[in-house]
Amino acid sequence: xxxxxxxxxxxxxxxxxxxxxxxxxxxxxxxxxxxxxxxxxxxxxxxxxxxxxxxxxxxxxxxxxxxxxxxxxxxxxxxxxxxxxxxxxxxxxxxxxxxxxxxxxxxxxxxxxxxxxxxxxxxxxxxxxxxxxxxxxxxxxxxxxxxxxxxxxxxxxxxxxxxxxxxxxxxxxxxxxxxxxxxxxxxxxxxxxxxxxxxxxxxxxxxxxxxxxxxxxxxxxxxxxxxxx
Amino acid sequence: xxxxxxxxxxxxxxxxxxxxxxxxxxxxxxxxxxxxxxxxxxxxxxxxxxxxxxxxxxxxxxxxxxxxxxxxxxxxxxxxxxxxxxxxxxxxxxxxxxxxxxxxxxxxxxxxxxxxxxxxxxxxxxxxxxxxxxxxxxxxxxxxxxxxxxxxxxxxxxxxxxxxxxxxxxxxxxxxxxxxxxxxxxxxxxxxxxxxxxxxxxxxxxxxxxxxxxxxxxxxxxxxxxxxxxxxxxxxxxxxxxxxxxxxxxxxxxxxxxxxxxxxxxxxxxxxxxxxxxxxxxxxxxxxxxxxxxxxxxxxx
Numbered sequence: 051x052x053x054x055x056x057x058x059x060x061x062x063x064x065x066x067x068x069x070x071x072x073x074x075x076x077x078x079x080x081x082x083x084x085x086x087x088x089x090x091x092x093x094x095x096x097x098x099x100x101x102x103x104x105x106x107x108x109x110x111x112x113x114x115x116x117x118x119x120x121x122x123x124x125x126x127x128x129x130x131x132x133x134x135x136x137x138x139x140x141x142x143x144x145x146x147x148x149x150x151x152x153x154x155x156x157x158x159x160x161x162x163x164x165x166x167x168x169x170x171x172x173x174x175x176x177x178x179x180x181x182x183x184x185x186x187x188x189x190x191x192x193x194x195x196x197x198x199x200x201x202x203x204x205x206x207x208x209x210x211x212x213x214x215x216x217x218x219x220x221x222x223x224x225x226x227x228x229x230x231x232x233x234x235x236x237x238x239x240x241x242x243x244x245x246x247x248x249x250x251x252x253x254x255x256x257x258x259x260x261x262x263x264x265x266x267x268x269x270x271x272x273x274x275x276x277x278x279x
Numbered sequence: 280x281x282x283x284x285x286x287x288x289x290x291x292x293x294x295x296x297x298x299x300x301x302x303x304x305x306x307x308x309x310x311x312x313x314x315x316x317x318x319x320x321x322x323x324x325x326x327x328x329x330x331x332x333x334x335x336x337x338x339x340x341x342x343x344x345x346x347x348x349x350x351x352x353x354x355x356x357x358x359x360x361x362x363x364x365x366x367x368x369x370x371x372x373x374x375x376x377x378x379x380x381x382x383x384x385x386x387x388x389x390x391x392x393x394x395x396x397x398x399x400x401x402x403x404x405x406x407x408x409x410x411x412x413x414x415x416x417x418x419x420x421x422x423x424x425x426x427x428x429x430x431x432x433x434x435x436x437x438x439x440x441x442x443x444x445x446x447x448x449x450x451x452x453x454x455x456x457x458x459x460x461x462x463x464x465x466x467x468x469x470x471x472x473x474x475x476x477x478x479x480x481x482x483x484x485x486x487x488x489x490x491x492x493x494x495x496x497x498x499x500x501x502x503x504x505x506x507x508x509x510x511x512x513x514x515x516x517x518x519x520x521x522x523x524x525x526x527x528x529x530x531x532x533x534x535x536x537x538x539x540x541x542x543x544x545x546x547x548x549x550x551x552x553x554x555x556x557x558x559x560x561x562x563x564x565x566x567x568x569x570x571x572x573x574x575x576x577x578x579x580x
Contacts, residue, residue: 129493
């Protein structure tokens, strides 16, 4: 479960990225976080992943309170999250399989478990036949699917996707969003940050709109139609 | 309660494989780092071994426990022999043995029997002398002064200056080695730290991914520490082999030369264990110290 209550974030340069943000996401929900550039979407992601600490307010993510979180607890918070980025962030010199192994080794998973889990997630994203390929040998959509598979490796309760379709054409974008929806249906909470209105409107899911660091719209429906300030 | 990730054998293998791989990836920097560490260890080792041998020579001189008392040249052989009683009355003298100038010449010539230049030496250039054995070597200075006060004794050679020379040599070796070790130690740590920083820079994307998936700080740090450790161990091994060769070459040269006959050489077989352990310890401290220094500055995780 994610809960942000009256959250403020002021950066050192004086930018007020979040201004009393309130947001609650229940376990198993699928939520689109939308808004124009500078609305605070990226800061929300950074707050949720422990990358920045809010100036004021309360933040709870999967049982971790992020306002007073100790530095050593942050890796354990991140193990409850699967994070996906627009630029995939795959290691170019490693194969798909080795990228997966790398992510699981980093959290100290035993080799036997690694093999089993990788096989499962690659099947889930439909890439079981491309394990030995290098990222360069895959299409953008496939690379993003590898990133999604990697995010699922440690069995997170929440997936946070930051503009996951920003580098993809509309067909591949829909494919990725459908995959994320399928993962959500398996019980994982999914938060997708995007500004792609058409894509959001193809799904009837909860849409949270941000502007100037606060929520200005929150509801199930069409982004810009019946979800607005 | 803080969760602790227990490091298992898979992790340790992973850390060392990653460390080794990084070391080879930055071949030139690793070579420079190992090279400077080898230099540091060799200088430390060489000066320490000079000090060890100076100490051994001092110990040998102390064991001999003898001084030479030279008789005034104006005294006849009989008058010289008569001094024996007076010498035995001096405190701390255990025994004395008279050596005439003829005997002294013969002993000297015997050392150079192959050189015709020394065969025709006139015994008159030597002095009658007594070999005086002492009871307590620590009273050498006082005993020497008392012997010098005996009428008819012109000079006393007590190895005192020789001993002082070796003590000075040992002290200089210690001071120089400490100064050089301090400088080279810092240089070694600095170069190893820079090599690790390069590794860190190369692997910044991997580190970002590790952080993103929830790797702990220590898990991220260990491969860098292993890299520094491996460089330190490799440097220690190379330095040990070089030190062995250098020591063997120098000692064989010294042993075969009469000029250095007084020097007591400690065989390498007696000290290799201490040398190896010291090098290993210093190498590990330099390597791991360099890594930690780099991590502290550049790996804020």
